[in-house]
Amino acid sequence: MAEFLQFLFAGLTSGAIYALVALGFTLIYSSSHVINFAQGEFVMLGGLATVGLLAAGVPLLPAALLAIVLTAAAGIALEKLAIEPARNAAVVTLIIITIGASILLRGAAQLIWGKDYHRLPAFTGETPLEIGGATLLPQSLWVIGVTILIVLGLRWFFGRTLLGKAVLATSHNRLAAQLVGIDIGFVLLLSYGLSAALGALAGILIAPITLTSYTVGTMLGLKGFCAAIVGGLGSGAGAVVGGLVVGLAEAMATGYVSSAYKDAVAFVIILVVLVFMPSGLFGRRGTDRV
Amino acid sequence: MASRHRGLVLLAAVVLALPWFLANKFHFQVAILIGLNALVCVGLNLLIGYAGQISLGHAAFFGLGAYVPALLVDKLRWDSSLALAAGLAAVGLLAFAVARPILRLKGHYLAMATLGLGIIVAIVINRELDLTGGPDGMSVRAYRIGDLRLRGEWTWYWITGGTLVLGVWLAQNLIDSPAGRALRALHGSEVAAESLGIDVAGFKVKAFVISALYAGLAGAMTAHFLQFVTPIEAGFLRSIEFVTMVVLGGMASTLGVVVGAAILTLLPQLLTGFHDYEHLVLGAILMGMMIFLPKGLVPSLAALWTRWRAQS
Amino acid sequence: MTQRTVIAAALAAALGLAAGAAQAQGQGPIKIGSFLAVTGGASFLGDPEAKTLRLYVERINKSGGVLGRQLQLIVHDSAGDAKQAATFAKRLIEDDKVDILIGGSTTGETMAIVKMVDEAELPFLSLGGASVIVEPVKERKWVFKTPHSDRLAVQKVYVDMKARGLTAVAIIAGSGGFDQSCRKNAQELAPTMGMRVVADETYAPTDTDVTPQLTKIKNAAGVQAVLGCGFGGITSITAKNYKQLAMTQPFYFNHGVGSKQFITGAAGGAEGIRLPAAALLVAADLPDSDPQKKPALEYAAAYKAAFNEDISTFGGHALDALLIAVDAFKRAGSTDKKKVRDAIESTKGLIGVDGIFTFSAADHNGLDEASFKMVVVQNGEFRLLK
Numbered sequence: 001m002a003e004f005l006q007f008l009f010a011g012l013t014s015g016a017i018y019a020l021v022a023l024g025f026t027l028i029y030s031s032s033h034v035i036n037f038a039q040g041e042f043v044m045l046g047g048l049a050t051v052g053l054l055a056a057g058v059p060l061l062p063a064a065l066l067a068i069v070l071t072a073a074a075g076i077a078l079e080k081l082a083i084e085p086a087r088n089a090a091v092v093t094l095i096i097i098t099i100g101a102s103i104l105l106r107g108a109a110q111l112i113w114g115k116d117y118h119r120l121p122a123f124t125g126e127t128p129l130e131i132g133g134a135t136l137l138p139q140s141l142w143v144i145g146v147t148i149l150i151v152l153g154l155r156w157f158f159g160r161t162l163l164g165k166a167v168l169a170t171s172h173n174r175l176a177a178q179l180v181g182i183d184i185g186f187v188l189l190l191s192y193g194l195s196a197a198l199g200a201l202a203g204i205l206i207a208p209i210t211l212t213s214y215t216v217g218t219m220l221g222l223k224g225f226c227a228a229i230v231g232g233l234g235s236g237a238g239a240v241v242g243g244l245v246v247g248l249a250e251a252m253a254t255g256y257v258s259s260a261y262k263d264a265v266a267f268v269i270i271l272v273v274l275v276f277m278p279s280g281l282f283g284r285r286g287t288d289r290v
Numbered sequence: 291m292a293s294r295h296r297g298l299v300l301l302a303a304v305v306l307a308l309p310w311f312l313a314n315k316f317h318f319q320v321a322i323l324i325g326l327n328a329l330v331c332v333g334l335n336l337l338i339g340y341a342g343q344i345s346l347g348h349a350a351f352f353g354l355g356a357y358v359p360a361l362l363v364d365k366l367r368w369d370s371s372l373a374l375a376a377g378l379a380a381v382g383l384l385a386f387a388v389a390r391p392i393l394r395l396k397g398h399y400l401a402m403a404t405l406g407l408g409i410i411v412a413i414v415i416n417r418e419l420d421l422t423g424g425p426d427g428m429s430v431r432a433y434r435i436g437d438l439r440l441r442g443e444w445t446w447y448w449i450t451g452g453t454l455v456l457g458v459w460l461a462q463n464l465i466d467s468p469a470g471r472a473l474r475a476l477h478g479s480e481v482a483a484e485s486l487g488i489d490v491a492g493f494k495v496k497a498f499v500i501s502a503l504y505a506g507l508a509g510a511m512t513a514h515f516l517q518f519v520t521p522i523e524a525g526f527l528r529s530i531e532f533v534t535m536v537v538l539g540g541m542a543s544t545l546g547v548v549v550g551a552a553i554l555t556l557l558p559q560l561l562t563g564f565h566d567y568e569h570l571v572l573g574a575i576l577m578g579m580m581i582f583l584p585k586g587l588v589p590s591l592a593a594l595w596t597r598w599r600a601q602s
Numbered sequence: 603m604t605q606r607t608v609i610a611a612a613l614a615a616a617l618g619l620a621a622g623a624a625q626a627q628g629q630g631p632i633k634i635g636s637f638l639a640v641t642g643g644a645s646f647l648g649d650p651e652a653k654t655l656r657l658y659v660e661r662i663n664k665s666g667g668v669l670g671r672q673l674q675l676i677v678h679d680s681a682g683d684a685k686q687a688a689t690f691a692k693r694l695i696e697d698d699k700v701d702i703l704i705g706g707s708t709t710g711e712t713m714a715i716v717k718m719v720d721e722a723e724l725p726f727l728s729l730g731g732a733s734v735i736v737e738p739v740k741e742r743k744w745v746f747k748t749p750h751s752d753r754l755a756v757q758k759v760y761v762d763m764k765a766r767g768l769t770a771v772a773i774i775a776g777s778g779g780f781d782q783s784c785r786k787n788a789q790e791l792a793p794t795m796g797m798r799v800v801a802d803e804t805y806a807p808t809d810t811d812v813t814p815q816l817t818k819i820k821n822a823a824g825v826q827a828v829l830g831c832g833f834g835g836i837t838s839i840t841a842k843n844y845k846q847l848a849m850t851q852p853f854y855f856n857h858g859v860g861s862k863q864f865i866t867g868a869a870g871g872a873e874g875i876r877l878p879a880a881a882l883l884v885a886a887d888l889p890d891s892d893p894q895k896k897p898a899l900e901y902a903a904a905y906k907a908a909f910n911e912d913i914s915t916f917g918g919h920a921l922d923a924l925l926i927a928v929d930a931f932k933r934a935g936s937t938d939k940k941k942v943r944d945a946i947e948s949t950k951g952l953i954g955v956d957g958i959f960t961f962s963a964a965d966h967n968g969l970d971e972a973s974f975k976m977v978v979v980q981n982g983e984f985r986l987l988k
Contacts, residue, residue, distance in 0.1 A: 006813060006814070006817045007814050009813070010813045013810075013811060035398050082577055082581055085581050086581045086584050089580070091398070093580050095344070097576075097577055097581060100574075100575075100576030100580065101573065102573070103569055103572055103573035104570055104573025107567070107568070107571075107572070108570055110566070115641070115646075115649050117835035117838070117863055117867060119866065119867045119869060135846050135848070206810070209811070210811070211835040211867050216808075220808075220810075226402070229399060233398060233399075254815055259803045259815045260804045261413065262804070262806060262809070263777070263806035263809070264413045266406075267405075267406035267407075270403065271407065274399055278395050313697075314696040314697060316689075316693045316696035317697075320689065323685075417777065417804075419782055419786065425778055425782060426708070426709045426732070426779040427684050427710045427714065512685075517717060518688065518713065520683075520684040520685075520714070522685070558686060559689070562690075568679065569641065
């Protein structure tokens with residue numbers, strides 16, 4: 001039982017991390033139908049910028065806030081300078097633009113913060129909590145808690161605010177949204193900024209657990225993409241479920257089967273889910289417009 | 291002369307003329323690697339450019355094409371040509387087996403599924419240490435035909451050049467056949483194509499398998515030429531590289547993807563002087579080209595050229 | 603037409619660049635060609651190696667160069683990719699016409715070019731770990747290497763474990779080449795050294811948590827000691843998770859964690875961990891009589907002054923390769939490739955930072971084992987285990 005609990009905790013922690021990254025994917029996909037392959041780099045930027053500011057003598061909270069603002073600015077710049085000018089390009093062209101952006105951001109981070117890896121101090125200490133013979137780091141609770149808050153926040157935003165509804169409307173039908181007077185350009189900027197800020201927040205939350213360096217974005221981005229797809233693109237709840245499914249499956253497979261193929265688990269799940277449910281667990285069935 | 295023949299003749303002429311401009315073995319090696327990457331892209335272009343399907347996992351086929359023959363020769367002492375045939379058969383079978391379920395998916399779901407497939411293959415090659423030598427890679431024996439060992443840049447330059455011209459010719463025949471027109475119709479609208487009685491699913495599968503075979507063949511040739519292979523060749527980044535070559539040069543333009551392959555193979559050699567700024571510059575170049583030339587280099591420049599000629 | 607223009611332009615660019623690099627030979631600078639994993643997953647090796655080479659080539663040039671000629675260093679970043687390494691090595695040999703090759707941060711990069719240097723008859727000093735790089739020596743006439751073999755690292759660990767009466771070991775290894783080589787050595791050496799491997803777990807270097815793997819080791823029957831094989835951030839996470847799970851067996855790592863980041867990243871989890879490392883890492887603890895002490899301390903100070911970073915043992919491999927090359931040029935009295943190769947092979951008692959090198963026709967690693975020490979993490983510092 002203690003063993004199972006330990007695997008469960010590990011799975012929940014990783015799952016919440018993937019879910020946080022997946023939410024960023026979802027936000028951008030919802031408004032612009034672009035998969036942003038630089039999403040993982042936002043996570044990296046958030047963590048490293050905080051580390052850099054801390055080293056420069058800024059206290060943790062302002063450093064974290066500043067890092068989130070900086071990353072949001074990077075997200076807005078990405079939309080304004082790269083996505084918007086190419087908005088009529090093919091899906092695969094947009095994919096390559098965001099891949100180019102991820103290479104660029106990684107290159108910049110390596111120049112600014114170097115190639116070493118860094119750790120942020122845990123928010124509330126490193127003493128593990130003991131529950132039923134298994135241990136859990138307090139920072140894991142932070143990650144899980146903030147993920148829940150963000151999901152609730154996004155729900156409120158999309159369901160209750162005019163702006164959120166404007167984003168949703170844009171996602172469903174851009175032309176119709178424009179006709180009813182929604183400023184599409186602003187909605188897109190907003191969703192990129194928000195998504196980047198979300199990524200940065202994730203990066204700061206997880207840095208005490210996973211450490212951070214200029215390369216952490218790649219795999220986190222891929223796993224987050226996995227989680228977003230498993231959940232069905234464009235669904236916030238789906239992203240969280242997707243993240244937890246991937247995280248728990250990895251931990252359980254490692255614990256009860258073998259650790260040799262742990263990093264393949266996420267991708268096996270993807271293939272299985274997509275073969276049986278081509279739009280993910282919560283995705284809308286696609287229909288072709290002729 | 292039809293424009294497609296003009297392109298083919300041009301490519302053949304470049305292949306024939308190039309050796310006079312190559313000063314040493316290093317130049318030859320780069321030219322060969324360009325040719326081999328171009329071969330992958332010509333196949334991948336059938337899938338991306340003409341059938342409109344994204345694959346972010348084609349390095350898996352490239353990697354399998356490299357590893358399967360290499361292992362059959364190394365462990366079972368098979369004849370090189372027999373091993374190559376078996377390797378291509380394995381690539382083709384895998385592609386055929388996964389094609390139908392995967393190609394039912396659309397857009398980003400398809401991208402993710404192919405990406406997942408590619409990563410799984412790369413992980414297996416990486417983990418089966420006793421078989422493949424694991425992440426440090428394995429030595430590959432020189433390709434043998436009887437007592438003749440195919441070695442050296444000169445030999446491989448002509449093998450690669452010949453194969454590339456042949457590959458482009460085959461691809462263009464495919465594109466211009468009735469089947470190819472159907473393939474192009476797919477890119478326009480699958481529903482429209484289906485309503486005209488075209489077996490949409492069948493054609494997508496065909497394009498997928500053929501593109502996998504091009505990748506597999508190029509993989510085998512790369513491994514035999516360099517006499518070494520590592521799991522990186524099957525990895526996610528290679529897959530992305532191949533797709534980037536296709537899109538950068540110009541989707542649905544056979545010569546375009548050859549140019550795309552040339553640019554992306556040359557870039558690391560050209561950017562090495564930038565040292566720490568290398569990735570920054572590479573990312574900026576990729577973004578800039580795709581933002582300003584979203585249809586790819588060759589089609590965009592060709593359009594400019596036509597417009598310029600029309601004006602003057 | 604446009605297509606041809608584009609192709610021609612691309613080619614012209616490539617050729618122009620190449621032509622610029624190809625200079626006249628003779629009494630110009632002595633060219634040292636290097637391809638290293640400066641970026642990518644193996645940059646923990648390649649980055650300090652490249653920095654060290656740049657730093658010391660500059661220093662040697664300032665003090666008058668070698669044989670009255672300046673050294674010219676050409677470093678290419680292979681990003682740990684064997685295909686890139688092979689292409690860059692070809693470029694260094696054919697285009698830059700270098701006088702010696704130093705590089706290949708990883709075993710894979712090195713193995714991809716051993717045939718090439720043999721055909722080109724160019725002396726090559728590898729920085730890779732595996733002993734297969736220089737064995738069988740007959741087939742590696744032109745290849746030498748400076749790091750201690752990674753097999754020796756595992757041997758050292760096993761000897762230390764046995765001295766403490768620990769014979770049942772669990773392995774936790776990354777999936778990279780460096781990590782897997784250690785894991786393989788640990789499995790192969792165990793029966794010959796009276797050890798038993800009782801658990802064997804793997805993680806990916808990009809993992810964010812290894813508690814499931816460690817939990818399995820914790821619950822496996824009869825584990826007396828744990829050996830970690832790996833490098834980079836994930837090793838710090840492993841040490842942290844080890845502490846989180848309150849595991850009590852003595853914990854060892856291979857030499858991949860021999861940098862200060864490992865200790866700071868592990869947030870106290872590294873305390874008490876033992877590892878084998880070149881004496882360089884604990885130079886301050888060496889007795890003054892140790893010939894290693896002075897050069898190692900000097901290197902550490904110079905590196906810190908130039909880059910504001912602590913040394914890792916990996917940069918030391920590159921420094922030793924450079925010292926061996928320079929020594930060989932001097933003794934050969936020229937850059938004639940055959941003479942330089944023979945000079946390297948007859949290197950005797952050269953004091954590097956990794957140890958004392960004595961090459962021979964039968965040994966192209968040439969490093970004495972005495973300079974490979976067992977080290978323990980104490981109060982956040984690497985200390986010599988006495």
